[in-house]
Amino acid sequence: MAQQTQGKRAAHLDGGGQYKSQIGDVVKCSRILDDNPVVKISQQLFTGLKSLFFQSMINNSLETFPKKICTQMPLINWMDFKGNHIKALTNTTFLECDALTVLFLHGNQIHLLPANTFSSLGDLGELDVSSNMITNIQRYIFVGLKYLQKLKQSFNPFSRLSEDHFESLQQLQSLDLEMIEIQNINRIMFQHIRNIPHMYVCKIKEGIVKGVGGPYKNVQNHAWVLLFHIASISSPTSAKID
Structure with a gap:
């Protein structure tokens, strides 16, 4: 260069x-x-x-x-x-x-x-x-x-994304959403980027996040939310939260 x-x-x-x-x-x-x-x-x-x-x-x-x-x-x-x-x-x-x-x-x-x-x-x-x-x-x-x-x-x-926001990005390897409070986060948003190895995320407001249940019902950290979604879609080892 x-x-x-x-x-x-x-x-x-x-x-x-x-x-x-x-x-x-x-x-x-x-x-x-x-x-x-x-x-x-x-x-x-x-x-x-x-x-x-x-x-x-x-x-x-x-x-x-x-x-x-x-x-x-x-x-x-x-x-x-x-x-x-x-x-x-x-x-x-x-x-x-x-x-x-x-x-x-x-x-x-x-x-x-x-x-x-x-x-x-x-x-x-x-x-x-x-x-x-x-x-x-x-x-x-x-x-x-x-x-x-x-x-x-x-x-x-x-603070909101459409469910098909990442639909075209099937080759995505790194996603940075630091300091973004996604209020409507759900599993469908990430179904097309199941092989992504790196995500950078942040804390969100405490409370119930739409689409997350069980032990993840009340969460404070995006990392846990995103890890849960991706692990549910593919193998747990395919997602690395930095």
């Missing part, structure tokens, strides 16, 4: 450093523009970057994305926008991001994820939307993400 370097400081960014590496017969470019006070980026910023593989703009002040961020970057594989001020995504933001495998949106101010936000990201393997302001997760938000292996949704204020 490209060497990290401090980007050019500007309030509105129309260009930036581009760094090349030779991998086989393909020249793959990386651009790192971290720690800048950039508020807005235009579509022209990405013009001519047909070989861009990696884009990082960590800890800027971005408030929005272009309508279609990948239009000029058909080979973009990894995008990191942690620590910005993005408030919302649209169902066109990631259209044409066909090659994207890693997307980091941690630590923004995202409150809305439209139903088809990620539907075009068929090769996505890792998604981080943790530490945002997401209050509601649309049903079928992950449809089409059949290769997703790592999902972070922790530290968001939503």
Whole structure:
């Protein structure tokens, strides 16, 4: 991966450093523009970057994305926008991001994820939307993400999930729900991710959790709830609660 370097400081960014590496017969470019006070980026910023593989703009002040961020970057594989001020995504933001495998949106101010936000990201393997302001997760938000292996949704204020929330994520290997109080948790939610080895969970309010009975009727810890559900669906050894 490209060497990290401090980007050019500007309030509105129309260009930036581009760094090349030779991998086989393909020249793959990386651009790192971290720690800048950039508020807005235009579509022209990405013009001519047909070989861009990696884009990082960590800890800027971005408030929005272009309508279609990948239009000029058909080979973009990894995008990191942690620590910005993005408030919302649209169902066109990631259209044409066909090659994207890693997307980091941690630590923004995202409150809305439209139903088809990620539907075009068929090769996505890792998604981080943790530490945002997401209050509601649309049903079928992950449809089409059949290769997703790592999902972070922790530290968001939503409290309910649809029963088919994880239905498309049968390759999931790591799920982070830390500090999420899922009020309607039940066994059906996890039936499609029965082989997941890692879950990161947290405490919930004491009381009866819907769908849990017997010795698990009154629980205080998500770990016990999730362990119970997964152990009931597959073998007890297939679930590891960290």
